[in-house]
């Protein structure tokens with residue numbers, strides 16, 4: 001049974017912890033979250049910072065905190081074990097991408113990028129040689145973007161790399177599309193703040209030689225940066241990583 005360490009335990013983390021414990025998918029050995037007031041969550045010790053003896057036990061780390069929190073621990077994680085990471089905007093920093101490549105190659109460890117709030121990263125990756133244009137447009141409520149707009153406002157339009165710098169907690173799906181497809185400079189991001197919506201909506205458009213695709217994903221949100229679909233999709237990704245004996249696999 002795999003031993004699992006968590007970095008961050010908010011909306012996504014708590015849902016994954018429940019799934020692991022209820023379905024007996026592994027043993028959670030620690031949760032690292034400096035802002036958690038409790039000493040234990042569901043019987044799992046909560047630590048405010050890196051602890052060598054606990055990191056040494058982990059076979060898999062699950063990051064569901066922030067891109068900065070992940071960057072601070074990348075080396076300690078990837079020298080030891082595999083990583084499932086949700087703060088994909090970390091990859092918009094070229095130095096992070098280089099560090100991940102170096103550490104995984106040197107240590108034989110792997111990084112799993114979940115499809116998270118959207119669908120089709122596998123298909124985008126499969127077609128990366130043919131895409132000429134890739135764009136992603138996200139519409140969220142002003143509160144989700146920490147803004148106070150009273151009317152629909154385009155708050156960003158441009159390369160995905162800069163969108164990730166400006167909205168690191170809101171455009172993880174943009175980062176995932178850029179990473180899977182034609183990169184952070186060529187992928188175009190649009191972010192719209194709309195006070196009339198209660199959903200996170202993403203429209204992904206792909207154009208290549210003889211192929212055109214458009215994907216529309218909309219998920220209700222009760223607040224925060226994460227829509228209602230993502231915790232479910234996170235559980236599915238975790239099952240696919242852990243279940244080596246699945247008889248029927250979606251690939």
Ligand SMILES: NC(=O)c1ccc[n+]([C@@H]2O[C@H](COP(=O)([O-])OP(=O)(O)OC[C@H]3O[C@@H](n4cnc5c(N)ncnc54)[C@H](O)[C@@H]3O)[C@@H](O)[C@H]2O)c1
Nearest residue numbers: 008009010011012033035064065069086116117169172226
């Ligand atoms: N890939 C995707 O499609 C996708 C979708 C939604 C959210 N996300 C991202 O996943 C991450 C988690 O989302 P969430 O909704 O669970 O967020 P959340 O705000 O509910 O939880 C984040 C947790 O991380 C903790 N945290 C903050 N700084 C930390 C640090 N330095 N070390 C350890 N823990 C720290 C917070 O205390 C909190 O408990 C965010 O970065 C979010 O932007 C990705």
